[in-house]
Amino acid sequence: MEGLDNETGRSKLRISVIGCGYVGLVTGTCLAEAGHQVVCTDNDPQRIAALKAGVVPIYEPHLDAMLAANHRAGKLSFTSDAAEAVRAGEAIFICVGTPPLENGDADLSAIDSVAHLIANEACDSKLVVEKSTVPAQTGQQLKRVLGVYRRNSSVELRVASNPEFLREGTAVEDFLHPDRIVFGVEDEASERQLREIYRPILDRRYRCPVHPSSCPATQLPMLVVTTINSAELIKHASNSFLAMKISYANMIGDLCEKVGADIREVTRAIGLDPRIGPRFLDAGLGFGGFCLPKDVQAFIRLAERSGVDFGMLKEAERVNRRRIDLFFDKIRQALWVVKDKQVGVLGLAFKANTDDIRFAPSLEVIRRLLAEGAQVRAYDQEAMDKTAEKFPQVQYCREPYEVASNADALLILTEWPEFRSLDWVRIHGMMSRPLIIDGRNLLAPSAMAELGFEYYSFGRPMESFDLQLVPPSIPNAFAASASA
Ligand code: UDX
Numbered sequence: 001m002e003g004l005d006n007e008t009g010r011s012k013l014r015i016s017v018i019g020c021g022y023v024g025l026v027t028g029t030c031l032a033e034a035g036h037q038v039v040c041t042d043n044d045p046q047r048i049a050a051l052k053a054g055v056v057p058i059y060e061p062h063l064d065a066m067l068a069a070n071h072r073a074g075k076l077s078f079t080s081d082a083a084e085a086v087r088a089g090e091a092i093f094i095c096v097g098t099p100p101l102e103n104g105d106a107d108l109s110a111i112d113s114v115a116h117l118i119a120n121e122a123c124d125s126k127l128v129v130e131k132s133t134v135p136a137q138t139g140q141q142l143k144r145v146l147g148v149y150r151r152n153s154s155v156e157l158r159v160a161s162n163p164e165f166l167r168e169g170t171a172v173e174d175f176l177h178p179d180r181i182v183f184g185v186e187d188e189a190s191e192r193q194l195r196e197i198y199r200p201i202l203d204r205r206y207r208c209p210v211h212p213s214s215c216p217a218t219q220l221p222m223l224v225v226t227t228i229n230s231a232e233l234i235k236h237a238s239n240s241f242l243a244m245k246i247s248y249a250n251m252i253g254d255l256c257e258k259v260g261a262d263i264r265e266v267t268r269a270i271g272l273d274p275r276i277g278p279r280f281l282d283a284g285l286g287f288g289g290f291c292l293p294k295d296v297q298a299f300i301r302l303a304e305r306s307g308v309d310f311g312m313l314k315e316a317e318r319v320n321r322r323r324i325d326l327f328f329d330k331i332r333q334a335l336w337v338v339k340d341k342q343v344g345v346l347g348l349a350f351k352a353n354t355d356d357i358r359f360a361p362s363l364e365v366i367r368r369l370l371a372e373g374a375q376v377r378a379y380d381q382e383a384m385d386k387t388a389e390k391f392p393q394v395q396y397c398r399e400p401y402e403v404a405s406n407a408d409a410l411l412i413l414t415e416w417p418e419f420r421s422l423d424w425v426r427i428h429g430m431m432s433r434p435l436i437i438d439g440r441n442l443l444a445p446s447a448m449a450e451l452g453f454e455y456y457s458f459g460r461p462m463e464s465f466d467l468q469l470v471p472p473s474i475p476n477a478f479a480a481s482a483s484a
Pocket of ligand 1: 164165166167168169239242246279280281282283284285286287288289290291292350351352
Protein backbone atom coordinates (compact mmCIF):
# COMPACT_ATOMS: atom_id res chain seq x y z
CA MET A 1 0.00 0.00 0.00
CA GLU A 2 1.23 3.55 -0.83
CA GLY A 3 1.91 6.47 1.54
CA LEU A 4 -0.40 8.76 3.47
CA ASP A 5 -1.90 11.97 2.12
CA ASN A 6 -0.08 14.81 3.94
CA GLU A 7 -3.22 16.90 4.11
CA THR A 8 -5.72 14.32 5.33
CA GLY A 9 -3.41 11.69 6.81
CA ARG A 10 -5.47 9.15 4.91
CA SER A 11 -3.91 6.39 2.80
CA LYS A 12 -3.12 7.68 -0.66
CA LEU A 13 -3.14 5.07 -3.39
CA ARG A 14 -1.72 5.25 -6.91
CA ILE A 15 -4.59 4.81 -9.32
CA SER A 16 -4.63 4.60 -13.13
CA VAL A 17 -7.72 5.31 -15.18
CA ILE A 18 -7.86 4.03 -18.76
CA GLY A 19 -10.45 5.86 -20.89
CA CYS A 20 -11.20 9.56 -20.45
CA GLY A 21 -14.90 9.58 -21.37
CA TYR A 22 -17.39 10.85 -18.84
CA VAL A 23 -17.10 7.74 -16.57
CA GLY A 24 -13.27 7.87 -16.63
CA LEU A 25 -13.03 11.61 -16.09
CA VAL A 26 -15.56 11.67 -13.26
CA THR A 27 -14.00 8.59 -11.61
CA GLY A 28 -10.41 9.86 -11.93
CA THR A 29 -11.21 13.38 -10.79
CA CYS A 30 -13.34 12.30 -7.82
CA LEU A 31 -10.75 9.74 -6.64
CA ALA A 32 -8.08 12.47 -6.82
CA GLU A 33 -10.41 14.75 -4.86
CA ALA A 34 -10.70 11.95 -2.31
CA GLY A 35 -6.95 12.13 -1.84
CA HIS A 36 -5.48 9.52 -4.20
CA GLN A 37 -2.74 9.97 -6.81
CA VAL A 38 -4.47 9.50 -10.17
CA VAL A 39 -3.11 9.28 -13.73
CA CYS A 40 -5.58 9.13 -16.61
CA THR A 41 -4.84 7.96 -20.15
CA ASP A 42 -6.85 7.71 -23.38
CA ASN A 43 -6.06 6.47 -26.89
CA ASP A 44 -7.13 9.87 -28.28
CA PRO A 45 -3.99 12.07 -28.00
CA GLN A 46 -6.01 15.23 -28.77
CA ARG A 47 -8.29 14.53 -25.82
CA ILE A 48 -5.24 14.12 -23.56
CA ALA A 49 -3.67 17.32 -24.93
CA ALA A 50 -6.92 19.20 -24.27
CA LEU A 51 -7.14 17.81 -20.72
CA LYS A 52 -3.51 18.74 -20.02
CA ALA A 53 -4.48 22.25 -21.10
CA GLY A 54 -7.41 22.15 -18.68
CA VAL A 55 -10.06 21.82 -21.39
CA VAL A 56 -12.78 19.34 -20.30
CA PRO A 57 -14.36 17.77 -23.43
CA ILE A 58 -17.77 17.17 -21.78
CA TYR A 59 -20.32 19.39 -20.03
CA GLU A 60 -20.74 18.03 -16.50
CA PRO A 61 -21.55 20.33 -13.57
CA HIS A 62 -18.61 20.73 -11.07
CA LEU A 63 -16.27 18.52 -13.13
CA ASP A 64 -14.13 21.20 -14.82
CA ALA A 65 -13.41 23.10 -11.58
CA MET A 66 -12.57 19.91 -9.68
CA LEU A 67 -10.41 18.61 -12.51
CA ALA A 68 -8.48 21.87 -12.72
CA ALA A 69 -7.97 22.02 -8.94
CA ASN A 70 -6.66 18.45 -8.64
CA HIS A 71 -4.52 18.86 -11.74
CA ARG A 72 -2.98 22.00 -10.21
CA ALA A 73 -2.45 20.17 -6.90
CA GLY A 74 -0.54 17.44 -8.73
CA LYS A 75 -3.00 14.75 -7.63
CA LEU A 76 -4.43 14.26 -11.11
CA SER A 77 -2.38 13.95 -14.31
CA PHE A 78 -2.99 12.98 -17.92
CA THR A 79 -0.74 11.05 -20.29
CA SER A 80 -1.14 9.60 -23.75
CA ASP A 81 1.59 7.11 -22.84
CA ALA A 82 -0.73 4.26 -21.87
CA ALA A 83 2.15 1.99 -20.84
CA GLU A 84 3.37 4.63 -18.40
CA ALA A 85 -0.14 4.90 -16.96
CA VAL A 86 -0.38 1.12 -16.53
CA ARG A 87 2.94 0.98 -14.71
CA ALA A 88 2.01 3.96 -12.49
CA GLY A 89 -1.06 2.52 -10.80
CA GLU A 90 -1.51 -0.14 -8.11
CA ALA A 91 -5.16 -0.26 -9.16
CA ILE A 92 -6.18 0.23 -12.79
CA PHE A 93 -9.76 1.34 -13.50
CA ILE A 94 -10.94 0.32 -16.97
CA CYS A 95 -13.37 3.04 -18.10
CA VAL A 96 -13.39 2.53 -21.86
CA GLY A 97 -16.59 2.66 -23.93
CA THR A 98 -18.64 -0.49 -24.53
CA PRO A 99 -20.95 0.77 -27.30
CA PRO A 100 -23.65 -1.46 -28.78
CA LEU A 101 -22.83 -3.73 -31.75
CA GLU A 102 -25.38 -4.16 -34.59
CA ASN A 103 -26.96 -7.13 -32.80
CA GLY A 104 -27.26 -5.24 -29.51
CA ASP A 105 -24.35 -7.00 -27.78
CA ALA A 106 -21.90 -4.75 -25.99
CA ASP A 107 -18.71 -4.18 -28.00
CA LEU A 108 -15.95 -5.42 -25.67
CA SER A 109 -13.06 -4.94 -28.11
CA ALA A 110 -11.75 -1.90 -26.21
CA ILE A 111 -11.66 -3.96 -23.01
CA ASP A 112 -9.72 -6.67 -24.83
CA SER A 113 -7.17 -4.12 -26.09
CA VAL A 114 -6.72 -2.80 -22.56
CA ALA A 115 -6.16 -6.37 -21.37
CA HIS A 116 -3.34 -6.69 -23.91
CA LEU A 117 -1.86 -3.38 -22.75
CA ILE A 118 -1.95 -4.28 -19.04
CA ALA A 119 -0.61 -7.80 -19.63
CA ASN A 120 2.29 -6.40 -21.67
CA GLU A 121 3.18 -3.41 -19.53
CA ALA A 122 2.56 -4.41 -15.92
CA CYS A 123 5.84 -4.92 -14.09
CA ASP A 124 4.29 -5.46 -10.64
CA SER A 125 1.01 -6.78 -9.25
CA LYS A 126 -2.12 -4.91 -10.19
CA LEU A 127 -5.77 -4.82 -9.28
CA VAL A 128 -7.64 -4.49 -12.58
CA VAL A 129 -11.06 -2.92 -11.94
CA GLU A 130 -13.91 -3.05 -14.46
CA LYS A 131 -15.73 0.30 -14.29
CA SER A 132 -17.13 0.21 -17.83
CA THR A 133 -20.62 -1.28 -18.11
CA VAL A 134 -20.19 -4.88 -19.24
CA PRO A 135 -22.40 -7.97 -19.44
CA ALA A 136 -22.07 -10.58 -16.69
CA GLN A 137 -19.17 -13.04 -17.10
CA THR A 138 -16.95 -10.38 -18.74
CA GLY A 139 -14.69 -10.35 -15.67
CA GLN A 140 -14.07 -14.08 -15.99
CA GLN A 141 -13.08 -13.59 -19.64
CA LEU A 142 -10.88 -10.63 -18.71
CA LYS A 143 -9.11 -12.68 -16.04
CA ARG A 144 -8.59 -15.53 -18.50
CA VAL A 145 -7.13 -13.36 -21.29
CA LEU A 146 -4.91 -11.42 -18.87
CA GLY A 147 -3.40 -14.79 -17.99
CA VAL A 148 -3.02 -15.71 -21.67
CA TYR A 149 -1.58 -12.34 -22.77
CA ARG A 150 0.69 -11.86 -19.71
CA ARG A 151 4.40 -11.72 -20.54
CA ASN A 152 5.74 -11.78 -17.02
CA SER A 153 4.15 -14.68 -15.14
CA SER A 154 5.49 -13.38 -11.80
CA VAL A 155 3.15 -10.41 -12.02
CA GLU A 156 -0.18 -11.02 -10.31
CA LEU A 157 -3.16 -9.46 -12.09
CA ARG A 158 -6.31 -9.63 -9.97
CA VAL A 159 -9.66 -8.64 -11.51
CA ALA A 160 -12.57 -6.91 -9.77
CA SER A 161 -15.81 -5.28 -10.85
CA ASN A 162 -16.94 -1.86 -9.56
CA PRO A 163 -19.95 -0.74 -11.61
CA GLU A 164 -20.86 2.96 -11.73
CA PHE A 165 -24.38 4.35 -11.37
CA LEU A 166 -23.56 7.89 -12.44
CA ARG A 167 -26.27 9.98 -14.13
CA GLU A 168 -25.22 12.59 -16.64
CA GLY A 169 -25.78 16.06 -15.27
CA THR A 170 -25.29 14.92 -11.65
CA ALA A 171 -22.33 12.54 -12.13
CA VAL A 172 -19.95 14.27 -9.69
CA GLU A 173 -22.61 14.36 -6.97
CA ASP A 174 -23.56 10.73 -7.74
CA PHE A 175 -19.91 9.64 -7.38
CA LEU A 176 -19.31 11.48 -4.12
CA HIS A 177 -22.79 10.79 -2.68
CA PRO A 178 -23.67 7.34 -4.03
CA ASP A 179 -26.67 5.35 -2.74
CA ARG A 180 -24.49 2.26 -2.89
CA ILE A 181 -21.00 1.23 -3.90
CA VAL A 182 -20.66 -2.27 -5.37
CA PHE A 183 -17.51 -4.41 -5.29
CA GLY A 184 -17.34 -7.62 -7.31
CA VAL A 185 -14.27 -9.44 -5.98
CA GLU A 186 -12.69 -12.89 -5.87
CA ASP A 187 -10.41 -12.44 -2.87
CA GLU A 188 -9.94 -10.48 0.35
CA ALA A 189 -6.93 -8.56 -0.94
CA SER A 190 -9.01 -7.07 -3.76
CA GLU A 191 -11.83 -6.20 -1.35
CA ARG A 192 -9.38 -4.59 1.08
CA GLN A 193 -7.77 -2.52 -1.68
CA LEU A 194 -11.12 -1.32 -3.01
CA ARG A 195 -12.23 -0.42 0.53
CA GLU A 196 -9.06 1.67 0.91
CA ILE A 197 -9.72 3.41 -2.40
CA TYR A 198 -13.33 4.25 -1.46
CA ARG A 199 -12.70 4.84 2.28
CA PRO A 200 -13.00 8.65 2.02
CA ILE A 201 -16.33 8.34 0.16
CA LEU A 202 -17.70 5.56 2.36
CA ASP A 203 -16.94 7.65 5.45
CA ARG A 204 -17.78 10.91 3.66
CA ARG A 205 -14.43 12.37 4.72
CA TYR A 206 -13.62 14.74 1.88
CA ARG A 207 -14.15 18.38 0.99
CA CYS A 208 -17.37 18.27 -1.12
CA PRO A 209 -17.29 20.60 -4.14
CA VAL A 210 -21.00 20.04 -4.73
CA HIS A 211 -22.02 21.23 -1.23
CA PRO A 212 -19.30 23.76 -0.24
CA SER A 213 -20.94 24.66 3.09
CA SER A 214 -22.08 21.21 4.23
CA CYS A 215 -23.37 18.08 2.60
CA PRO A 216 -27.04 17.15 3.14
CA ALA A 217 -27.34 14.77 6.09
CA THR A 218 -28.22 11.87 3.85
CA GLN A 219 -27.39 8.28 4.75
CA LEU A 220 -23.81 7.15 4.17
CA PRO A 221 -23.42 4.95 1.09
CA MET A 222 -24.22 1.26 1.45
CA LEU A 223 -21.35 -1.03 0.48
CA VAL A 224 -22.25 -4.23 -1.38
CA VAL A 225 -19.44 -6.80 -1.64
CA THR A 226 -20.30 -9.69 -3.94
CA THR A 227 -18.93 -11.81 -6.77
CA ILE A 228 -17.79 -10.32 -10.07
CA ASN A 229 -20.68 -11.92 -11.98
CA SER A 230 -23.25 -10.53 -9.57
CA ALA A 231 -21.68 -7.07 -9.59
CA GLU A 232 -21.76 -6.96 -13.38
CA LEU A 233 -25.36 -8.10 -13.40
CA ILE A 234 -26.37 -5.52 -10.77
CA LYS A 235 -25.51 -2.71 -13.20
CA HIS A 236 -27.51 -4.05 -16.14
CA ALA A 237 -30.37 -5.09 -13.88
CA SER A 238 -30.55 -1.62 -12.29
CA ASN A 239 -30.62 0.25 -15.57
CA SER A 240 -33.06 -2.19 -17.13
CA PHE A 241 -35.42 -1.81 -14.17
CA LEU A 242 -35.30 2.00 -14.54
CA ALA A 243 -36.08 1.61 -18.23
CA MET A 244 -39.01 -0.68 -17.47
CA LYS A 245 -40.31 1.77 -14.88
CA ILE A 246 -40.28 4.58 -17.44
CA SER A 247 -41.98 2.41 -20.07
CA TYR A 248 -44.58 1.32 -17.52
CA ALA A 249 -45.34 4.98 -16.75
CA ASN A 250 -45.62 5.62 -20.49
CA MET A 251 -48.06 2.73 -20.93
CA ILE A 252 -50.18 4.10 -18.10
CA GLY A 253 -49.94 7.50 -19.76
CA ASP A 254 -51.34 6.13 -23.01
CA LEU A 255 -54.19 4.54 -21.05
CA CYS A 256 -54.86 7.82 -19.23
CA GLU A 257 -55.35 9.52 -22.59
CA LYS A 258 -57.94 6.91 -23.58
CA VAL A 259 -59.91 6.90 -20.32
CA GLY A 260 -59.59 10.61 -19.48
CA ALA A 261 -57.28 10.29 -16.46
CA ASP A 262 -54.14 12.34 -15.63
CA ILE A 263 -50.81 10.46 -15.69
CA ARG A 264 -49.18 12.92 -13.37
CA GLU A 265 -51.79 12.41 -10.66
CA VAL A 266 -51.74 8.65 -11.22
CA THR A 267 -47.96 8.32 -10.97
CA ARG A 268 -47.90 10.69 -7.99
CA ALA A 269 -50.33 8.45 -6.14
CA ILE A 270 -48.69 5.12 -7.04
CA GLY A 271 -45.27 6.61 -6.25
CA LEU A 272 -46.37 7.36 -2.70
CA ASP A 273 -46.17 3.63 -2.08
CA PRO A 274 -42.58 3.20 -0.85
CA ARG A 275 -42.50 -0.20 -2.59
CA ILE A 276 -42.83 1.72 -5.90
CA GLY A 277 -41.27 5.15 -5.12
CA PRO A 278 -41.94 8.43 -6.93
CA ARG A 279 -38.93 8.61 -9.20
CA PHE A 280 -38.55 7.55 -12.85
CA LEU A 281 -42.30 7.65 -13.41
CA ASP A 282 -42.28 10.70 -15.68
CA ALA A 283 -44.18 9.85 -18.85
CA GLY A 284 -43.20 11.46 -22.12
CA LEU A 285 -40.86 10.87 -25.03
CA GLY A 286 -39.14 7.98 -23.28
CA PHE A 287 -35.60 7.22 -22.27
CA GLY A 288 -32.56 8.11 -24.37
CA GLY A 289 -28.89 8.69 -23.64
CA PHE A 290 -25.84 6.46 -23.97
CA CYS A 291 -26.74 4.17 -21.11
CA LEU A 292 -30.32 2.97 -20.78
CA PRO A 293 -30.96 2.08 -24.46
CA LYS A 294 -27.70 0.17 -24.93
CA ASP A 295 -27.76 -1.50 -21.50
CA VAL A 296 -31.31 -2.73 -22.15
CA GLN A 297 -30.21 -4.21 -25.48
CA ALA A 298 -27.08 -5.81 -23.99
CA PHE A 299 -29.12 -7.28 -21.11
CA ILE A 300 -31.67 -8.76 -23.53
CA ARG A 301 -28.81 -10.27 -25.53
CA LEU A 302 -27.13 -11.68 -22.42
CA ALA A 303 -30.42 -13.31 -21.41
CA GLU A 304 -30.91 -14.75 -24.90
CA ARG A 305 -27.36 -16.17 -24.91
CA SER A 306 -28.15 -17.71 -21.54
CA GLY A 307 -31.44 -19.24 -22.75
CA VAL A 308 -33.61 -16.79 -20.81
CA ASP A 309 -36.39 -15.01 -22.75
CA PHE A 310 -36.51 -11.51 -21.23
CA GLY A 311 -39.84 -10.70 -22.88
CA MET A 312 -40.78 -7.98 -20.43
CA LEU A 313 -37.60 -6.05 -21.17
CA LYS A 314 -38.09 -6.45 -24.92
CA GLU A 315 -41.56 -5.00 -24.43
CA ALA A 316 -40.18 -2.07 -22.43
CA GLU A 317 -37.80 -1.36 -25.32
CA ARG A 318 -40.66 -1.62 -27.88
CA VAL A 319 -42.81 0.75 -25.79
CA ASN A 320 -39.90 3.19 -25.66
CA ARG A 321 -39.32 3.11 -29.41
CA ARG A 322 -43.03 3.84 -30.02
CA ARG A 323 -42.94 7.12 -28.05
CA ILE A 324 -41.71 9.00 -31.10
CA ASP A 325 -44.50 7.55 -33.28
CA LEU A 326 -47.10 8.63 -30.71
CA PHE A 327 -45.52 12.07 -30.43
CA PHE A 328 -45.58 12.42 -34.18
CA ASP A 329 -49.26 11.41 -34.23
CA LYS A 330 -49.92 14.36 -31.91
CA ILE A 331 -47.97 16.69 -34.23
CA ARG A 332 -49.88 15.48 -37.32
CA GLN A 333 -53.25 15.60 -35.57
CA ALA A 334 -52.60 19.19 -34.53
CA LEU A 335 -50.87 20.47 -37.67
CA TRP A 336 -52.64 18.27 -40.25
CA VAL A 337 -49.95 19.10 -42.84
CA VAL A 338 -46.35 19.20 -41.62
CA LYS A 339 -44.75 20.23 -44.94
CA ASP A 340 -43.58 23.89 -45.00
CA LYS A 341 -44.71 24.46 -41.40
CA GLN A 342 -42.44 26.51 -39.12
CA VAL A 343 -41.72 24.28 -36.13
CA GLY A 344 -39.84 25.48 -33.06
CA VAL A 345 -37.98 22.99 -30.88
CA LEU A 346 -37.11 23.59 -27.23
CA GLY A 347 -34.56 21.02 -26.00
CA LEU A 348 -32.17 18.75 -27.90
CA ALA A 349 -30.16 16.95 -25.18
CA PHE A 350 -31.42 13.49 -24.18
CA LYS A 351 -32.23 15.01 -20.78
CA ALA A 352 -31.64 18.22 -18.85
CA ASN A 353 -28.24 19.36 -17.49
CA THR A 354 -26.15 17.68 -20.18
CA ASP A 355 -24.85 18.44 -23.66
CA ASP A 356 -25.22 14.78 -24.62
CA ILE A 357 -27.46 13.95 -27.61
CA ARG A 358 -26.58 10.26 -27.95
CA PHE A 359 -29.82 8.34 -28.52
CA ALA A 360 -31.72 11.53 -27.73
CA PRO A 361 -35.40 11.33 -28.79
CA SER A 362 -35.01 14.85 -30.25
CA LEU A 363 -32.81 13.48 -33.06
CA GLU A 364 -35.53 11.19 -34.39
CA VAL A 365 -38.20 13.91 -34.03
CA ILE A 366 -36.07 16.38 -36.00
CA ARG A 367 -35.15 13.78 -38.62
CA ARG A 368 -38.85 13.11 -39.26
CA LEU A 369 -39.81 16.81 -39.27
CA LEU A 370 -37.16 17.51 -41.89
CA ALA A 371 -38.14 14.43 -43.88
CA GLU A 372 -41.71 15.78 -44.01
CA GLY A 373 -40.51 19.18 -45.19
CA ALA A 374 -40.95 21.27 -42.04
CA GLN A 375 -38.73 24.32 -41.33
CA VAL A 376 -37.10 23.69 -37.99
CA ARG A 377 -35.67 26.18 -35.51
CA ALA A 378 -34.15 24.84 -32.32
CA TYR A 379 -32.75 25.95 -28.98
CA ASP A 380 -30.93 24.08 -26.22
CA GLN A 381 -28.76 25.43 -23.42
CA GLU A 382 -25.87 23.03 -24.09
CA ALA A 383 -26.51 20.61 -26.96
CA MET A 384 -26.82 22.79 -30.11
CA ASP A 385 -23.24 22.41 -31.33
CA LYS A 386 -23.38 18.63 -31.25
CA THR A 387 -26.83 18.60 -32.91
CA ALA A 388 -25.68 21.00 -35.63
CA GLU A 389 -23.07 18.43 -36.67
CA LYS A 390 -25.94 16.04 -37.45
CA PHE A 391 -28.56 18.52 -38.70
CA PRO A 392 -26.86 21.58 -40.24
CA GLN A 393 -30.15 22.42 -42.01
CA VAL A 394 -31.84 23.27 -38.69
CA GLN A 395 -31.70 26.94 -37.60
CA TYR A 396 -30.13 27.13 -34.11
CA CYS A 397 -31.21 30.08 -31.97
CA ARG A 398 -29.19 32.06 -29.43
CA GLU A 399 -32.11 32.28 -27.05
CA PRO A 400 -35.33 30.31 -26.54
CA TYR A 401 -37.79 33.00 -27.65
CA GLU A 402 -36.34 33.03 -31.18
CA VAL A 403 -37.73 29.54 -31.85
CA ALA A 404 -41.26 30.84 -31.24
CA SER A 405 -41.09 33.65 -33.77
CA ASN A 406 -43.85 33.02 -36.36
CA ALA A 407 -43.90 29.37 -35.40
CA ASP A 408 -46.87 27.15 -36.29
CA ALA A 409 -45.98 24.87 -33.42
CA LEU A 410 -43.57 24.64 -30.50
CA LEU A 411 -42.27 21.24 -29.38
CA ILE A 412 -40.71 20.62 -25.95
CA LEU A 413 -38.28 17.70 -26.24
CA THR A 414 -36.01 18.00 -23.16
CA GLU A 415 -37.06 18.60 -19.55
CA TRP A 416 -34.83 21.66 -18.97
CA PRO A 417 -36.39 23.35 -15.89
CA GLU A 418 -35.63 26.77 -17.38
CA PHE A 419 -38.34 26.27 -19.98
CA ARG A 420 -40.97 26.38 -17.22
CA SER A 421 -40.12 29.94 -16.29
CA LEU A 422 -40.16 31.33 -19.83
CA ASP A 423 -42.49 34.28 -20.51
CA TRP A 424 -45.28 32.27 -22.13
CA VAL A 425 -47.43 35.34 -22.62
CA ARG A 426 -44.64 36.78 -24.76
CA ILE A 427 -44.28 33.50 -26.62
CA HIS A 428 -48.03 33.43 -27.28
CA GLY A 429 -47.71 36.79 -28.98
CA MET A 430 -44.76 35.71 -31.12
CA MET A 431 -46.18 32.49 -32.57
CA SER A 432 -48.31 32.49 -35.75
CA ARG A 433 -50.35 29.76 -34.01
CA PRO A 434 -50.16 29.28 -30.21
CA LEU A 435 -49.72 25.49 -30.38
CA ILE A 436 -47.53 23.62 -27.87
CA ILE A 437 -46.80 19.90 -28.02
CA ASP A 438 -44.97 19.02 -24.80
CA GLY A 439 -43.02 15.78 -25.05
CA ARG A 440 -41.86 16.01 -21.43
CA ASN A 441 -45.05 17.10 -19.62
CA LEU A 442 -43.09 20.10 -18.40
CA LEU A 443 -45.94 22.61 -18.32
CA ALA A 444 -49.44 22.63 -16.78
CA PRO A 445 -52.31 22.06 -19.24
CA SER A 446 -54.78 24.36 -17.45
CA ALA A 447 -52.28 27.21 -17.12
CA MET A 448 -51.43 26.93 -20.82
CA ALA A 449 -55.11 26.83 -21.73
CA GLU A 450 -55.70 29.92 -19.60
CA LEU A 451 -53.04 31.68 -21.66
CA GLY A 452 -54.88 30.70 -24.82
CA PHE A 453 -52.53 27.97 -26.01
CA GLU A 454 -53.55 24.77 -27.73
CA TYR A 455 -51.55 22.45 -25.52
CA TYR A 456 -50.92 18.75 -25.97
CA SER A 457 -48.82 16.46 -23.80
CA PHE A 458 -48.58 12.80 -22.80
CA GLY A 459 -51.19 11.14 -20.64
CA ARG A 460 -53.08 14.24 -19.62
CA PRO A 461 -56.43 15.55 -20.79
CA MET A 462 -56.31 19.02 -22.35
CA GLU A 463 -58.11 20.69 -19.45
CA SER A 464 -57.00 18.85 -16.33
CA PHE A 465 -57.97 19.69 -12.78
CA ASP A 466 -54.56 20.45 -11.21
CA LEU A 467 -54.23 18.45 -7.99
CA GLN A 468 -52.82 20.89 -5.43
CA LEU A 469 -49.49 19.13 -5.12
CA VAL A 470 -47.90 22.17 -3.55
CA PRO A 471 -49.03 24.13 -0.46
CA PRO A 472 -51.85 26.51 -1.56
CA SER A 473 -49.69 29.61 -0.81
CA ILE A 474 -47.39 28.91 -3.78
CA PRO A 475 -48.98 29.63 -7.20
CA ASN A 476 -48.51 26.46 -9.30
CA ALA A 477 -49.35 27.86 -12.78
CA PHE A 478 -46.33 26.19 -14.34
CA ALA A 479 -45.40 23.62 -11.64
CA ALA A 480 -46.57 20.86 -14.02
CA SER A 481 -44.71 17.86 -12.60
CA ALA A 482 -43.98 18.04 -8.86
CA SER A 483 -42.10 14.74 -9.17
CA ALA A 484 -39.44 16.32 -11.51
C1 UDX B 1 -28.63 6.35 -16.42
C2 UDX B 1 -28.84 5.79 -15.02
O1 UDX B 1 -29.76 6.60 -14.33
C3 UDX B 1 -27.50 5.78 -14.27
O2 UDX B 1 -27.66 5.19 -12.98
C4 UDX B 1 -26.49 4.97 -15.05
O3 UDX B 1 -25.28 4.95 -14.44
C5 UDX B 1 -26.36 5.53 -16.43
O4 UDX B 1 -27.63 5.57 -17.08
P1 UDX B 1 -28.40 8.73 -17.53
O5 UDX B 1 -28.23 8.03 -18.82
O6 UDX B 1 -27.54 9.87 -17.21
O7 UDX B 1 -28.25 7.67 -16.30
O8 UDX B 1 -29.90 9.26 -17.53
P2 UDX B 1 -31.18 9.16 -16.59
O9 UDX B 1 -31.21 10.30 -15.67
O10 UDX B 1 -31.28 7.82 -16.05
O11 UDX B 1 -32.31 9.37 -17.72
C6 UDX B 1 -32.37 8.45 -18.76
C7 UDX B 1 -33.44 8.83 -19.74
O12 UDX B 1 -34.73 8.55 -19.20
C8 UDX B 1 -33.46 10.30 -20.16
O13 UDX B 1 -33.73 10.37 -21.53
C9 UDX B 1 -34.64 10.86 -19.36
O14 UDX B 1 -35.25 11.94 -20.04
C10 UDX B 1 -35.59 9.67 -19.34
N1 UDX B 1 -36.50 9.64 -18.18
C11 UDX B 1 -35.98 9.63 -16.93
C12 UDX B 1 -37.87 9.56 -18.41
O15 UDX B 1 -38.34 9.57 -19.55
N2 UDX B 1 -38.72 9.50 -17.34
C13 UDX B 1 -38.25 9.49 -16.06
O16 UDX B 1 -39.06 9.44 -15.12
C14 UDX B 1 -36.83 9.56 -15.84
